[in-house]
Every structure is written in C-alpha cells, then in structure tokens.
Amino acid sequence: MRTALQLGARGSARWLHPGAWWVWALGLATAASRTLNPLLLVLIIAVAGTVVSARKPEAPWARSFMFFAKLGAVIIVVRVLVQLIFGAAIGTTTLFTLPGLDLPEWMAGVRLGGPVTLESLLLAFYDGLRLATIIMCVGAANSLASPSRLLKSVPAALYEVGVSVVVALTFTPQLIADVTRVQSARHLRGRATRGPRAIAGAAMPVLEGALERSVILAAAMDSRGYGRRSDMSTQQKRINAGLLTFGLVAACIGTYGLVSAGTPWFLSAPMLLAGLGSSLLAISLSARNAVRSRYRPDPWWAPEWAVAGAGVAIAACFISAAWWLPSGFSTQVDPPTWPALPALAVIGLLLALTPAITAPEVPRMYALRASDRELAGASS
Amino acid sequence: MTPAVRIGKRSLLAILATSIIGIIAFSWPLFAAPDSAAVAHANDAPWLFALVVPLLLAVVLAQFTDGGMDAKAVALLGVLAAVVAAMRPLGGGAAGLEPIWVILVLGGRALGPGFGFSLGAVSLFASALMTGGVGPWLPFQMLGAAWVGMGAGLLPRASGKPELLMLAAYGAVAAFAFGLLLNLWFWPFTAGLPAAIAFEPGAPLGQNLLAWIHFTIVTSLGYDIPRAVLTVVLIMLAGPTILTALRRAARRANFGAVPTFEAAAS
Amino acid sequence: MIRFDHVTVTYPGHTRPVLHDVNLHLVEGELVLVVGRTGSGKSTLLQAINGLVPHFTGGTLIGDVSIDGRSTSTHPPRELADLVGVVPQDPASGFVADTVEEELAFGMECLGLRPDVMRRRVEETLDLLGLAELRNRPLLTLSAGQQQRVAIGAVLAAHPKVLVLDEPTSALDPGAAEEILSALQRLVHDLGMTVVMAEHRLERVVQYADRIIVVPGDAQPLLIGTPQEVMREAPIAPPVVELGRIAGWTPLPLSVRDARRAAGPLRALLVGQPPPLRAVPTHTANDTLVEAVDLTVRYGSHSALRGISLSVHRGEVVALMGRNGAGKSTLLNAMVGLRTGDSGRITTNGKDSSTLKGTELLQSVGLVPQVPGDLLEATTVADECRAADRDAHVEHGTARALLALLAPEILDSTHPRDLSEGQRLLLALAVVLAARPPLLLLDEPTRGLDYPTKLRLAVVLRDLASAGHGILLATHDVELAAEVATRVIVLAEGEIVADGTTADVVVSSPMFAPQVAKVLAPHPWLTVSDVIATIGPLILRTHAPISGGAVG
Structure with a gap:
C-alpha cells in the first residue's frame, strides 16, 4: 500500500477547513433527500464526483469516494432486486412474470415472485437512487476532508478524545508494521506465518507491545504538560451542572415527545433542540478552564464560506423548490414520464459545483517511499 | 482496582440520558405512536437521530474527560482504539466476521465501564476516519459498541473459568444484539418490502415487531450468528491471555496512583 | 537548579527503597551524566526530577525534590512541564502527533502559549536542531536519529531550564549519536541549560560531562564527582x-x-x-555456513543490496557494519529466507536460503532480531523455553539449560516482558540456540545493554565461536566489534566497501575505529x-x- 501524507504548501495551495467540506456535502445530501427525480439525483452525483475529482488529495482515505460509489450501486441493485422478488406490482405495464413461491409460515409467509411491472421497477430504482445519492454525498466529504485536520478542529471540550483518536490514527500503521515484524520473528522460530494460528500467535506480542507503549506515551504526555487545568469558581461549576442537567433531561423529554402521541408541539423537537443546546453549552463552558491553545488552527476564510455556502445554497434551493412546485421533484412513474428539470434546482446544482473552483488547491503530499518504511521499521 | 475512567455523577447522568435517547433512536420504528411527530416524518426521523446521537456521545465523552480521564487513560484509549482499527480489516467485512468485539468486551471488563464506553465509541470513530467510512450509520455503531464495552465493565465479579464463560456468553449476546440494533436502525430505510417484513410507520407494536423479526431472519441473521459465534470462540481461546495482558497493563499504568510525600527525618 | 534533599523512594508493593537518602544539587548550565546498570534506580532518579516519580508511578517519596524552587510534592509533572523537559528512552513511543511540526507544538499547546509565540518557537526549534527540512514529514518516516532530534526539539520548544534524557544515543549509529551530543552541548554552552542524561555508552559521552553521578544500585549511596574523579575509581x-x-x-x-x-x-x-595476533580461524570449503553470490535485493525501485558476495565460516565472528539503511538488516533477512534475492543467489548451510523453513531453518541458522522481544510469545520464561524445545524437536529442558548458562539469575515464572532488555536478549539467544544452529546472526545486539551485560555477551559470542559456530553480527558498536570480531564487513548503500580482518578494516577508519x-x-x-x-x-x-x- 502506498501511503501518502502531507508535504507542504505549493503556491496558494492549502487545506480547506474540513468543516466546510462537511457542510457542503451535507447540503448536497439534504438536497438529495428532498427529491425522487432521477435526473436531479444523477446530477447531484455528478456534482459531487466533479468536485471530488478536482480537489481530492492523494491520501488513502481520499479513495473512499469510490468505495461509497460502489456501496451506492449495491444499494440500488438490492433495492431493485427486492422489488423484483417481493414487490407488489403497481401500474399496468407488465414486463415479465416470475414464477410465484410461497414461503413457509415461519418465514412470515412472504409471497415471492409474480408479475413484474415497469412502474414498480422504476419506483424501486428511483428510491434506491435517492439513498445511494445521499450515501455518495457523505462519501464525497470522506474523500475531501482530511481526518487529521478534522481532529485539529474538534471543539475544546472534546480535546482529550481528539488526542486519543490522533494517537489511534498515527499508531495503526505502526501496529500493522509490528504485525509484519512479529510474523517474521515467527518464521525465525520455525513456525507457520500464515493462517489463523499465525495471526493469533502474532497478535499477543503486538498487543503487549502496544500496551507497553501506552504507558510510555502517557508519561511523555504528562511530562509535557498535558491536562493542565485552572480552577473554576464554585458558582461557575454550579451553573454548568445546572445547564447540563436541564439540557439532558430536556433532550430526553423532547425525544420522547417526538415518538409519543398527543405531545404539545413545544415538548418534541424544540425541546430536544433546547436540551442539546444547553448540554453543549455546558460542556463548552467547562472546557474553558483547560489551559490550552491551538497551534496553527485551520482558518475559516473566504473559500470556506464559499464552499459551505454552496452546500447551504443547494439545500435551500431544493427545499424551497420542493415546497413551491413539488411536481418537478417527485417524478411520476404511473404512467412513466420523463423527469422534469426545475430551474431553481439547476441554479442550486450550479452553485453546488462552484467548490471545484473556489476551494483552494490541495497541498502536495509526502509519498512514503519503500526506503522510508525500511527506516521506520529499523527504528521502531 | 481503580477503574481507568472515573464515572462521576454528571457522567452518569449523561450516560443515562444518552442511553435513553439512544434506545428511542434505535427502537422508534417499533414503539412510535401512530400520530407522533416521528411517524408523521418517518422519512426524516432517522436522519434527525443521526444528528442527535453524535452530539450526545460528545457530551458523554466530554464529561468523562472533564476530570475523570488522565493521560494514562487517553493514551491507553488511543492505543487500544488503534488495535481495534487495525483488526477491522481482518474480517474483511465478510459475513460479519468481525474480531473487534473481543477487544471491546475484554477491554471493558479489564478496565471498567467508563473506559469500555469510551473505547467502543472512540475505536469505531477512529477506524471510520481511517477508512473514510463516516456516514449516518456511524453514530449508531459508536453507541452500540459503547454499550457493549460498558456492559462488559458492569458484569458481576468472577474469576477463572466462570468469568471466561460469563464473558463468552456476554460476548455472544452483545455481538448478536449489536447486529439486531443496527438492523433496527437500518429498517426504516428499506422500502418496497412486502408487508410481512416491512416497516409500517405507526402500525401497532405487535405487527411491527413481528415484521422486524422476520426482516431480521430474512436479511441479517447470516451476519449476526457468525459474528456471535466468532466472538465466543475468540473469547474462549484468547480471552485469558488478552485479559492477563490488559490487567498487567492496568497494573503497570497504576490508574489513580496515589503519591505519598513525607518530610525527611532529619 | 535541581535539588534533592534526603530523598528516599519506595515503589508501591515494595519494602526496600530504590533510592535511599539521596542528596544532590545541580547548578545551572551543567551537563550531568548518570551511569549505573539496568535496574540500579537510574531511571527512578531521572523520573523523580519532574515528579513522574511518585505522581505517575505511585509510591512514597521521603524528603524533597525541588526544581528552580518548585517542589515536586506540590507540583505534578504537568505543572513542571515549562521547567523540565523529559525525553523518553524510546522517543517514538512518546510521540503524540503525526507530523514533526505538530509534535513540536504539542507541549506548547498544553501549556497554553499564544499562537504567535508557538509559531515563532517552532521555527526556532526547527533551526536549532536542523529539522527545517523535515517539518511536514510524518514522524513514522523518520530515521532513529531524526526521531531523537524531534523528541528533544519537542520538549525544548517549551523553553525548559532542565533537560532530562534517558539513553539518548543508545539506538543510534555513531554519526547520528555525534549529532545529538553536539546539539546537547550547544544547549548547555549557548543557552545555559542544565542537562541530565543517563547513558550506557560511556565512550561516547564521558568527555562532554561536567559531573558524573554513579548509581550503584541496591539503594547504596550515590557517587558524585567530576569525570576525572569518578573515572579513576569506577x-x-x-x-x-x-x-x-x-x-x-x-x-x-x-x-x-x-x-x-x-x-x-x-x-x-x-x-x-x-x-x-587474533586467532583467525582457518577454514575449508565445507566449513562455509552461508554464502551469497552477486546477491541483489530490491524494494520497489530502491536497491537495498547490490551484487553482494560474501561467505561466513565456522568459528568466525564477523561484524557487519555501516550506516542505518545501508542494507545490514536486509542481508540478515536474506540469510534466513525472510527476503528473497531479486538476482544472484544465497545459500545457507548448503541450501537455497529462501526455501528454508520450520525445523530445517532452526537447525541451520538462528537470527536474534533487533527487538529480541519479538521472538517471545509465551507468558512465562519456562513456557518460552518449553516452546523452543518443541519447535526445535530437541530434548525437553535444552533451552532452559542454555538459559541457565547465559543468565542464571532469570527465574522460571517471570513474564518475558518484565525482563530487562539484556535479559530478554539472552532469553532470545537461548531460544534460538536450542536447535543448535551452526550459524548465528544477531541484529544490533547491544542496543540498550549496560556494560556488564555487554561483557557477558562478548564472552558468550567468543565461546560459541570457539565451539564451532559461525557468528555474524550487525552492529554500530565499534568497541564490541573490536573486542569479538575476527573479520569486519562494511556495507554502504547496499554494497560491500570493505571486507577483511578486524585490524585491517577498522584501524584506518575514522568511523569504525575503536x-x-x-x-x-x-x-x-x-x-x-x-x-x-x-x-x-x-x-x-x-x-x-x-x-x-x-x-x-
């Protein structure tokens, strides 16, 4: 596996704030969730794909868009197959008829097969396509937003957890190298190096080594000032505790309100949101007593606004258009019609495409060479 | 032994609230009342919960770290999360053969419920970041794994063979239940299924429960059973060694070390 | 600057103290060397300076340790981080971030320094330690010497007044060690920093020390003095x-x-x-244990070995020397079939090396890898020895008997991970020798070993050679090579640049001469x-x- 990592800026190239990519991608996903129009869905995928290919770094995680695309394809195929096998037919254009089969009672007495209509297949395809599109939008964010940069931007309250995730991310490749080394050692003892037994045999020394390392790491972190805190006033502590307690209880009530009947409107979603807001406020307030600063945090400049704005724009276009003229957003299948292309949706799509230009170029990556790995192996 | 992560009053509250909301977020398809908001917007409800759950997990983890988690716990958490992340590809995702549950169960057992909870959440998050697998399913996987780790830490005292059997049984139940829960989360997304296995928003509990059980039998049992079996096998085979290693590490890390200072007698 | 006042340290669960009634006073701008064998309490002394002992480890500290007026009884390590920088023995294990620049900034982030201050200090530190070229490199891709410099830089960036280092050069080749030591000297001379350093490799560091502290172990009183005073008696x-x-x-x-x-x-x-006269064994053709002819090994486009031809015979001790990355480990791996040659051939005990495996491999060649612990999988020493006997199909008790010869003090019930570095090496050696391989390969055997253990290793190697084993050791340790080797081979960029008797090769070499x-x-x-x-x-x-x- 060729691992590539960041080397440094060239010209105006820099890492876009990962949050901006996520806002953009979630905006696209929201837009996709508003429509069953296959043309719009395909265009959304095209937009996501274009931007990914324009601004994707050369890192292993950046290849995940393809993985998500495959997942999307699987979703569509499964959805259509389910329709073929189980589907109750709608519409009148029968394409062919599958032999019917009644499953036994313990399998829910499902009836399989039967006539297959064009309308029901189209509906299944559109439905699968919508879910696949949403998934691929998320995949675009996975490809574009650097995980280590994302961790640098975690809110202060989650700093410790962020550190442990950074440790996990940097330590995993080393662990895999350790496994290789220990397997070589097994060869030296004349034992098998392949198969489950070999993996099990190699696992223990690697795990032991990892655990030992954690103690050394903790001592190093302690010695370097990790976890310094200043004292908080009793009053502040009380306020935080109050906010947290209120917030959590309110969130529970709000969630319950969402799923139970006859709740007054303010005891459902608004209550949940208020509760969440209050809890988040509490943890961010209590994070303030940590003595800590950030080295070169990712800035949020004009390109970030432009990218995030593009995501918000397409979501807004789709939501409002779906509200004003719902006809263009749910394509008719019975009888099948060619999907419409609402103007507002086109505007939204074009806006969502802008990050391919407005986002700064990705910095060049440091490609791990074989000789580096030799060195890393020799020094670990 | 001192647990690796202390659970204070507020952490406990946060865990309770998150678990309650988490249970609702998983199980609303079964329990939601016919004229509730969730059923009225059955298409959007899963997405709403996918936003709510991670925020609540953040609150719990922030509470843990606010006083209960020192450098030792953070380092151990990072290292074990790396172990889990490195193990995930081993199963190849084939037929639910995920060896990671061994680490989550034994980690929670050896290092306590608070650590188990954090390990479950952090390790799945880290491995998703590494492989670019962040998606709407992630918060639910994190919550499920966190419960598994925490539950292992809450099991009653035992040692030797009984402990191993208890852990194996727990591992089987936990790995199986994880599959069922994730299945339940995924269920509302499936459309076009025949009525007997389809989610019908607002239908009576009995009907949806039956449909869900049938849905599970038809779709995911082939994953859930191998996962549970593999977990049992691994715990029975490697459990004692891994547990010893984890306990040695905990002893060496000396969580909650109490330094004593005395003046020199002069 | 550093003051130990009647300090006695006892770890939890122990009745005997590790350090007893230690009094020390180190002043500003002093470079102090701490020596003593593994397990003597040297590390405890170092860790007590910034309060890791007893805050992190637990235990009891009687008396008082104070740094620049701050007592460790009231200041845990994190509150001393701006004053004392500690570089752990294995720097890579202490890294928190993923790139050089982030690692340098981590400590300052914890201390809450302003972003502009951090930025400036990172740049200064990069320059001070010659790391500017590496600033965006992932830490994983650095060589051992570079990692050591980053680890030092990472604590220096916080501008501490005291720097504590645990064996900073033990894993380095002579060149990289020189770089580290000259950097440290610059810190002492130009910035007036107090440096406390533990090191086994006295020949590298003794000339730089202002004072030496000898930790004799068993809670005996420390010996403190100028290098001349201490060295006269040590x-x-x-x-x-x-x-x-x-x-x-x-x-x-x-x-x-x-x-x-x-x-x-x-x-x-x-x-x-x-x-x-060094007994250079005379050998015949059927004494050849391993022979490489025109061997080339590539990793991708990079050639680790280019057309190597060499042979090792019974009774020989051959030292394989050269920079990190010169191809030493690759050559050893090729001899045990872990790497296959891309061209040329290599035979071990008369057979193509790459086909060797299982018992046949064990009975032809034994390799003790750079991290001897990799070989050890069992949870007790006794189990490990039994497993070795089983693997080698030899009589039960063979490995244990060998271990008793090599290291009589090791107990059966000990967990191999709890052994000291040297003991682990000797256990690995016993495990490897159980199958009686005629050829023995060792990769950097003296890393982290104290003098007495090294001495023991040298005796063991000489005995094995006179018993007819052929030994090839890849090492940076020129003194060990001078002591035991009958022949020295120097590799550079995958080629043999010298191959001859020890005296012929090393006397004229500035790098490899003892x-x-x-x-x-x-x-x-x-x-x-x-x-x-x-x-x-x-x-x-x-x-x-x-x-x-x-x-x-």
Missing part, C-alpha cells in the same frame, strides 16, 4: 580511560584527543612489538586487553591493572 570505564589508568596518565584522559597527546611514549614503546586504535594509530592495537597482553609486562608499575577486559 568499575566500568570507556577504553580511553582504561588505557589511561593502566598507563598511569595524569590527568586521566577522557577523550581520544587527550589520550593521543599523552600516548606518545606508549606508541614509541609499541614500535617493533609484534601486533596482537578508541584504543584511534589513540595508538598507526599501530594496529584495538582493545585494552590487546595492549595489556603485548606490553603489560613492560609498563606494569604501581597501577593495578583492571580486572576484566573492556567491552564496548
């Missing part, structure tokens, strides 16, 4: 010092330069003396014991000669 000393002691030079030389100035008469004495050879050049005497053997009777005066041979 049971372990680098070769130049030993040479000075037997030749009766005053002041006692600590560096090659000092010794060379004083060595004029000694060199004169050696003129006309027959150089020491200290005695540097002092006595152009005369080909390599070790103190060689010198004693030749001229002992001539100069043996009032100075009592040292008891054992000097290694390392």
Whole structure:
C-alpha cells in the first residue's frame, strides 16, 4: 500500500477547513433527500464526483469516494432486486412474470415472485437512487476532508478524545508494521506465518507491545504538560451542572415527545433542540478552564464560506423548490414520464459545483517511499 | 482496582440520558405512536437521530474527560482504539466476521465501564476516519459498541473459568444484539418490502415487531450468528491471555496512583 | 537548579527503597551524566526530577525534590512541564502527533502559549536542531536519529531550564549519536541549560560531562564527582580511560584527543612489538555456513543490496557494519529466507536460503532480531523455553539449560516482558540456540545493554565461536566489534566497501575505529586487553591493572 501524507504548501495551495467540506456535502445530501427525480439525483452525483475529482488529495482515505460509489450501486441493485422478488406490482405495464413461491409460515409467509411491472421497477430504482445519492454525498466529504485536520478542529471540550483518536490514527500503521515484524520473528522460530494460528500467535506480542507503549506515551504526555487545568469558581461549576442537567433531561423529554402521541408541539423537537443546546453549552463552558491553545488552527476564510455556502445554497434551493412546485421533484412513474428539470434546482446544482473552483488547491503530499518504511521499521 | 475512567455523577447522568435517547433512536420504528411527530416524518426521523446521537456521545465523552480521564487513560484509549482499527480489516467485512468485539468486551471488563464506553465509541470513530467510512450509520455503531464495552465493565465479579464463560456468553449476546440494533436502525430505510417484513410507520407494536423479526431472519441473521459465534470462540481461546495482558497493563499504568510525600527525618 | 534533599523512594508493593537518602544539587548550565546498570534506580532518579516519580508511578517519596524552587510534592509533572523537559528512552513511543511540526507544538499547546509565540518557537526549534527540512514529514518516516532530534526539539520548544534524557544515543549509529551530543552541548554552552542524561555508552559521552553521578544500585549511596574523579575509581570505564589508568596518565584522559597527546611514549614503546595476533580461524570449503553470490535485493525501485558476495565460516565472528539503511538488516533477512534475492543467489548451510523453513531453518541458522522481544510469545520464561524445545524437536529442558548458562539469575515464572532488555536478549539467544544452529546472526545486539551485560555477551559470542559456530553480527558498536570480531564487513548503500580482518578494516577508519586504535594509530592495537597482553609486562608499575577486559 502506498501511503501518502502531507508535504507542504505549493503556491496558494492549502487545506480547506474540513468543516466546510462537511457542510457542503451535507447540503448536497439534504438536497438529495428532498427529491425522487432521477435526473436531479444523477446530477447531484455528478456534482459531487466533479468536485471530488478536482480537489481530492492523494491520501488513502481520499479513495473512499469510490468505495461509497460502489456501496451506492449495491444499494440500488438490492433495492431493485427486492422489488423484483417481493414487490407488489403497481401500474399496468407488465414486463415479465416470475414464477410465484410461497414461503413457509415461519418465514412470515412472504409471497415471492409474480408479475413484474415497469412502474414498480422504476419506483424501486428511483428510491434506491435517492439513498445511494445521499450515501455518495457523505462519501464525497470522506474523500475531501482530511481526518487529521478534522481532529485539529474538534471543539475544546472534546480535546482529550481528539488526542486519543490522533494517537489511534498515527499508531495503526505502526501496529500493522509490528504485525509484519512479529510474523517474521515467527518464521525465525520455525513456525507457520500464515493462517489463523499465525495471526493469533502474532497478535499477543503486538498487543503487549502496544500496551507497553501506552504507558510510555502517557508519561511523555504528562511530562509535557498535558491536562493542565485552572480552577473554576464554585458558582461557575454550579451553573454548568445546572445547564447540563436541564439540557439532558430536556433532550430526553423532547425525544420522547417526538415518538409519543398527543405531545404539545413545544415538548418534541424544540425541546430536544433546547436540551442539546444547553448540554453543549455546558460542556463548552467547562472546557474553558483547560489551559490550552491551538497551534496553527485551520482558518475559516473566504473559500470556506464559499464552499459551505454552496452546500447551504443547494439545500435551500431544493427545499424551497420542493415546497413551491413539488411536481418537478417527485417524478411520476404511473404512467412513466420523463423527469422534469426545475430551474431553481439547476441554479442550486450550479452553485453546488462552484467548490471545484473556489476551494483552494490541495497541498502536495509526502509519498512514503519503500526506503522510508525500511527506516521506520529499523527504528521502531 | 481503580477503574481507568472515573464515572462521576454528571457522567452518569449523561450516560443515562444518552442511553435513553439512544434506545428511542434505535427502537422508534417499533414503539412510535401512530400520530407522533416521528411517524408523521418517518422519512426524516432517522436522519434527525443521526444528528442527535453524535452530539450526545460528545457530551458523554466530554464529561468523562472533564476530570475523570488522565493521560494514562487517553493514551491507553488511543492505543487500544488503534488495535481495534487495525483488526477491522481482518474480517474483511465478510459475513460479519468481525474480531473487534473481543477487544471491546475484554477491554471493558479489564478496565471498567467508563473506559469500555469510551473505547467502543472512540475505536469505531477512529477506524471510520481511517477508512473514510463516516456516514449516518456511524453514530449508531459508536453507541452500540459503547454499550457493549460498558456492559462488559458492569458484569458481576468472577474469576477463572466462570468469568471466561460469563464473558463468552456476554460476548455472544452483545455481538448478536449489536447486529439486531443496527438492523433496527437500518429498517426504516428499506422500502418496497412486502408487508410481512416491512416497516409500517405507526402500525401497532405487535405487527411491527413481528415484521422486524422476520426482516431480521430474512436479511441479517447470516451476519449476526457468525459474528456471535466468532466472538465466543475468540473469547474462549484468547480471552485469558488478552485479559492477563490488559490487567498487567492496568497494573503497570497504576490508574489513580496515589503519591505519598513525607518530610525527611532529619 | 535541581535539588534533592534526603530523598528516599519506595515503589508501591515494595519494602526496600530504590533510592535511599539521596542528596544532590545541580547548578545551572551543567551537563550531568548518570551511569549505573539496568535496574540500579537510574531511571527512578531521572523520573523523580519532574515528579513522574511518585505522581505517575505511585509510591512514597521521603524528603524533597525541588526544581528552580518548585517542589515536586506540590507540583505534578504537568505543572513542571515549562521547567523540565523529559525525553523518553524510546522517543517514538512518546510521540503524540503525526507530523514533526505538530509534535513540536504539542507541549506548547498544553501549556497554553499564544499562537504567535508557538509559531515563532517552532521555527526556532526547527533551526536549532536542523529539522527545517523535515517539518511536514510524518514522524513514522523518520530515521532513529531524526526521531531523537524531534523528541528533544519537542520538549525544548517549551523553553525548559532542565533537560532530562534517558539513553539518548543508545539506538543510534555513531554519526547520528555525534549529532545529538553536539546539539546537547550547544544547549548547555549557548543557552545555559542544565542537562541530565543517563547513558550506557560511556565512550561516547564521558568527555562532554561536567559531573558524573554513579548509581550503584541496591539503594547504596550515590557517587558524585567530576569525570576525572569518578573515572579513576569506577568499575566500568570507556577504553580511553582504561588505557589511561593502566598507563598511569595524569590527568586521566577522557577523550581520544587527550589520550593521543599523552600516548606518545606508549606508541614509541609499541614500535617493533609484534601486533596482537587474533586467532583467525582457518577454514575449508565445507566449513562455509552461508554464502551469497552477486546477491541483489530490491524494494520497489530502491536497491537495498547490490551484487553482494560474501561467505561466513565456522568459528568466525564477523561484524557487519555501516550506516542505518545501508542494507545490514536486509542481508540478515536474506540469510534466513525472510527476503528473497531479486538476482544472484544465497545459500545457507548448503541450501537455497529462501526455501528454508520450520525445523530445517532452526537447525541451520538462528537470527536474534533487533527487538529480541519479538521472538517471545509465551507468558512465562519456562513456557518460552518449553516452546523452543518443541519447535526445535530437541530434548525437553535444552533451552532452559542454555538459559541457565547465559543468565542464571532469570527465574522460571517471570513474564518475558518484565525482563530487562539484556535479559530478554539472552532469553532470545537461548531460544534460538536450542536447535543448535551452526550459524548465528544477531541484529544490533547491544542496543540498550549496560556494560556488564555487554561483557557477558562478548564472552558468550567468543565461546560459541570457539565451539564451532559461525557468528555474524550487525552492529554500530565499534568497541564490541573490536573486542569479538575476527573479520569486519562494511556495507554502504547496499554494497560491500570493505571486507577483511578486524585490524585491517577498522584501524584506518575514522568511523569504525575503536578508541584504543584511534589513540595508538598507526599501530594496529584495538582493545585494552590487546595492549595489556603485548606490553603489560613492560609498563606494569604501581597501577593495578583492571580486572576484566573492556567491552564496548
């Protein structure tokens, strides 16, 4: 596996704030969730794909868009197959008829097969396509937003957890190298190096080594000032505790309100949101007593606004258009019609495409060479 | 032994609230009342919960770290999360053969419920970041794994063979239940299924429960059973060694070390 | 700057203290060397400086440790981080971030420094330690020497007044070690920093120290003094010092330069003396244990070995030397079939090396890898030995008996991970030797070993060679090579640049010459014991000669 990592800026190239990519991608996903129009869905995928290919770094995680695309394809195929096998037919254009089969009672007495209509297949395809599109939008964010940069931007309250995730991310490749080394050692003892037994045999020394390392790491972190805190006033502590307690209880009530009947409107979603807001406020307030600063945090400049704005724009276009003229957003299948292309949706799509230009170029990556790995192996 | 992560009053509250909301977020398809908001917007409800759950997990983890988690716990958490992340590809995702549950169960057992909870959440998050697998399913996987780790830490005292059997049984139940829960989360997304296995928003509990059980039998049992079996096998085979290693590490890390200072007698 | 006031440290669960009634006062701008064998309490002393002992480890500290007026009883390590920088023994294990720049900033982030201050200090630190080129590199891709420099930089960026280092050069080749030591000296001389450093490799560091603290172990009182004072009496000393002691030079030389100035008469004495004869074993063709012919090994487009031809015979001890990355490990791996050659051939015990496996491999060749612990999988020493007997299909108890010879103090019930580095090496050696392989390969065997253990290893290697084993050791340790090797092979960029008897290869080499050879050049005497053997009777005066041979 060729691992590539960041080397440094060239010209105006820099890492876009990962949050901006996520806002953009979630905006696209929201837009996709508003429509069953296959043309719009395909265009959304095209937009996501274009931007990914324009601004994707050369890192292993950046290849995940393809993985998500495959997942999307699987979703569509499964959805259509389910329709073929189980589907109750709608519409009148029968394409062919599958032999019917009644499953036994313990399998829910499902009836399989039967006539297959064009309308029901189209509906299944559109439905699968919508879910696949949403998934691929998320995949675009996975490809574009650097995980280590994302961790640098975690809110202060989650700093410790962020550190442990950074440790996990940097330590995993080393662990895999350790496994290789220990397997070589097994060869030296004349034992098998392949198969489950070999993996099990190699696992223990690697795990032991990892655990030992954690103690050394903790001592190093302690010695370097990790976890310094200043004292908080009793009053502040009380306020935080109050906010947290209120917030959590309110969130529970709000969630319950969402799923139970006859709740007054303010005891459902608004209550949940208020509760969440209050809890988040509490943890961010209590994070303030940590003595800590950030080295070169990712800035949020004009390109970030432009990218995030593009995501918000397409979501807004789709939501409002779906509200004003719902006809263009749910394509008719019975009888099948060619999907419409609402103007507002086109505007939204074009806006969502802008990050391919407005986002700064990705910095060049440091490609791990074989000789580096030799060195890393020799020094670990 | 001192647990690796202390659970204070507020952490406990946060865990309770998150678990309650988490249970609702998983199980609303079964329990939601016919004229509730969730059923009225059955298409959007899963997405709403996918936003709510991670925020609540953040609150719990922030509470843990606010006083209960020192450098030792953070380092151990990072290292074990790396172990889990490195193990995930081993199963190849084939037929639910995920060896990671061994680490989550034994980690929670050896290092306590608070650590188990954090390990479950952090390790799945880290491995998703590494492989670019962040998606709407992630918060639910994190919550499920966190419960598994925490539950292992809450099991009653035992040692030797009984402990191993208890852990194996727990591992089987936990790995199986994880599959069922994730299945339940995924269920509302499936459309076009025949009525007997389809989610019908607002239908009576009995009907949806039956449909869900049938849905599970038809779709995911082939994953859930191998996962549970593999977990049992691994715990029975490697459990004692891994547990010893984890306990040695905990002893060496000396969580909650109490330094004593005395003046020199002069 | 650092004050220990009647300090006694006892770990939890122990009744005997590790350190007993220690009094120390180190001043600003001092470079202090802490020596003592593994397990003597050296690390405890270092860790007590920033309060890791007892805050992190638990235990009881009687008395008081204070740094620049701050007592560790009231300040846990994190509250001393701006004052004391600690570099752990294995720097890579202490890294938190993923790139060099982030790692340098981590400590400052914890201290809450302003972003502009952090930015400036990161740049300064990059320059100070020559890391500017590496700033965006992932830490995983750095060489050991670079990692060590980053680890030092990472604590320096917080501008501490005290720097504590645990064996900073033990894993490095001579060149990288020089770089680290000169960087440290610059910190002491230019910035007035107090540096406390533990190190086994006295020959590298003793000349830089202002004072030396000897930790004798078993809670015995510490010995503190100037290097001259301490070295005159110390049971372990680098070769130049030993040479000075037997030749009766005053002041006692600590560096090659000092010794060379004083060595004029000694060199004169050696003129006309027959150089020491090293028993170079005579060998026949069927003595050949491993033979490489025109061997090339590539990693991708990079050639690790280019057309290597060499052979090792019974009774030989061959030292394989060269920079990190020169291809030493690759060559060893090729001999045990872990790497296959891309062209040329390599045979071990008459068979194609890459086809060897299982018992046949064990009975042909044994390799002790750089991290000997990799070989060990069991949870007790006894289990490990039993597993070795099973693997090798030899009589039960073989490995245990070998271990009893190599390291009698190791107990059956100990977990291999709880052994010291040296004990782990000896256990791995016993495990490998259980199958009686005629050829023994060792990769960097002296990493992290203290003097007594190294001495023991040298004796073991010589005994094995005289028992007919062929030994090939890849090492940076020129003193060990001078002590035990009959032949030296130097690799550079995957090619053999020198292959000859030890004296022929090392005497003229600035990199690979042992200290005695540097002092006595152009005369080909390599070790103190060689010198004693030749001229002992001539100069043996009032100075009592040292008891054992000097290694390392």
